[in-house]
Amino acid sequence: MKFKNTHKDYQVTDESIYRSRRKLIKAGLIGSAAFLTSHALALKLPKHTINGQFKIEEMTSEKDATTYNNFYEFGLSKSEPAEESGSLITDPWSIDISGLCEKQGKIDLDKLVMRFPLEERIYRMRCVEAWSMVIPWMGFRLADLIKYCQPLSNAKYVYFETLYDPKQMPNQNGRSIPWPYREGLRMDEAMNELTLMVIGMYGKKIPNQNGAPLRLIVPWKYGFKGIKSIVKIKFVDKQPLNSWQAIAPDEYGFYANVNPEVDHPRWSQATERRITGGFSLFNSRIKTQLFNGYSEYVADLYKGMDLRKFY
Amino acid sequence: MNRYITLIKILLFGLLLLPLSLMVWDGFQNNLTADPIEELLHRTGIWALRILLLTLAMTPLKFLTSQFIFIRLRRMTGLFTFFYATLHLTIYLWLDLEFNWPHFFEDVLERPYITVGMLAWMLMLPMAITSNKFMLKKLGKKWKTIHRMVYLVLILACLHFIWLVKSDLTEPLTYAGIGLIWLLFRVMVYRGKRTQNV
Structure with missing residues (x-):
């Protein structure tokens, strides 16, 4: 030979x-x-500023935040996303913008990112399964992207979709949930200053298992609202049906705001286990805060709404 | 085969301790995922259910092979089921709830999956206490009645699992399916006996 x-x-x-x-x-x-x-x-990562405004409790270790994930496209266990997501190709990546807006069509992610100021922010992340993390994200405000898209006056909601490609996302061959994963926000929620489109974490590009190359972070809502690996953004006039609401409407709603008073029908949401990364066998449960502790930024959005009804 | 009963018992004892050993090992290696309490809860629960299914397999195995040895192993597997279930309950009460009793009572009363789980453990308790030869002799026919509750424990344990799963029911339904086979087997054998007696 x-x-x-x-x-x-x-x-x-x-x-x-x-x-x-x-x-x-x-x-x-x-x-x-x-x-x-x-x-x-x-x-x-591209150039970005560090926003100290949201600095909070002890951060979760990078290892925990990148090996303990819910990303059903790569498997149902917490460890599978980190193990199985190598097949996802995130470069090149484009996002399809459509619906009730002026700017339409596919746009390259790299070109999109260059348009907006990037910043790092440390946010709490509360999972609907009653555990939580504290993670430094890096990205741009969804508000900036929305302004760029120039939505029409009748656009009331923003709808998002994850990539659907079973070759890259092997568990999409299974029927555990209907694919692709779908999420949505009311326009004022999407425009809120807290709402981020994330491209990095822990000072690096976001790893595949955490939703590369572009994901949503809405820190006052349960983690499942933070749709990952986004390929489609659509401006619509009716409230979209998000995936978990479609799967179990009596258990998961459209709003999914973190609320210790409104329990999941099967388990309590009053407390959470905070994952930090130290020896955590004796980590005590902490009290869950209304809107995950971000009331001052978002409580006004829900004035007069019955949060038990709109869970 | 019965000559080797002591050896087989020792082997089985070691085998049934393996899941616990692995948990301790992984604990020292910091290998219990980012949420070790959840991981330990899941592992102890799963093993309690698996060993329960093994325990329930003993009687059918005796019928199929006519080897009485399976009945002699049944007490040990039964007690191991109780052992892992007790670990499961202890981790939940101690590590997870930190003995927050109001939280515990609220869970038991308001969360159906915890209600049935707690009930399953409570039904196992009298079985564990009466599992020795002394109680077997003392209780006579009552003993069988007490230990037939194991089928109720199986149903409750499966419900406990099914009701806590978020979306994918494959795993709990697999265990429930195996349990159902053992249950059907028992019913068939029981019927067979009755027709023989006629």
Whole structure:
């Protein structure tokens, strides 16, 4: 058997990678040459500011936040998303914008991201299963994206869809839930200053298992509202049917606001187990806060609404 | 086969301790996921149910093989079921609720999946207490009545599992299916006996 001599090819460093390495070394961002791989470069985030306004309790460790996930497209267990999501191709990625708005059509994610100011924010994340994390996200405000799309006056809701491609998302072959995953927000919720479109976490590009390359974060709502790997955004005039509401309407509503007073029909929402990352066997339960502790930003959105009825 | 009963019993004892050993091992390796309490709750619960199904398999196995040894192993597997169920309950009460009794009573009264789970454990308690030879002799016919409750425990345990699952029922329904087979087997054998007696 004869081996083709190809070592010359792979020893040559692509010039653009080389140039960016030089930049990084100059900037003093990376000290050790061992980290100078294209992989490390792929994890680099674009320029962004750090917003200290939302700094809160002890953060969850990066390892926990990236290995304990609900992302049914890759499996139903918490560990499968991290193990199985390597098949997801996030570059290139485009988002299809449609419905009641001026800007229509597919737009490349990289081009979209360049348009908006990016910032890091630390938010609480409360899962409907009564556990919670504290995570530093990086992204842009959904409000900025909506303004860019120029919605018409009759656009009352924003509807989102996750990628549907069983080749990349193997568990979409199973029938555990109807695919693709769907979510929606009322326009004023979507425009709220807290609502983020996330492209990074822990100072890196967001990993596949956490919803790469673009996901929604609505910190005062249960985690399932934060739809992952978004490919479609549509402006509509009627309240969209989100996936969990479609699956079990008596258990999951459209609003899904974190509320210790409104229990899940089968379990209590009064307390939560906070996942920090230390030795957590004796972590005490903490009290769940109304709107996950973000009342001052969002309580006005629901004035006069019966939160038991609109859960 | 009966000559090796002691050896088989020792082997089975070690085997049934494996799930617990693995939990302890994973605990020291920090390998119990990001939410170790949830993980331990799930593992102890699952193993209690699996060993319960193994216990219920003993009688059918005796009928099929005519080997009495299965009946002699049944007490040990039954007690291990109770052991894992008690660990499950202890973790829930101690690590998860931290002995917050009002929370516990609210759970038991208002959450059906916890109600049936608690009921299943309470029904197992008298079985565990009366599992020794002394009680067997003392109770006579009553003993069988007490221990027939194991089928009720099985139904409650399956409900406990089914009602806490968020969307995918494959796993709890698989266990329920196996349980149903054992149950049907018992009914058939019982009927067979009755016709023989006539």
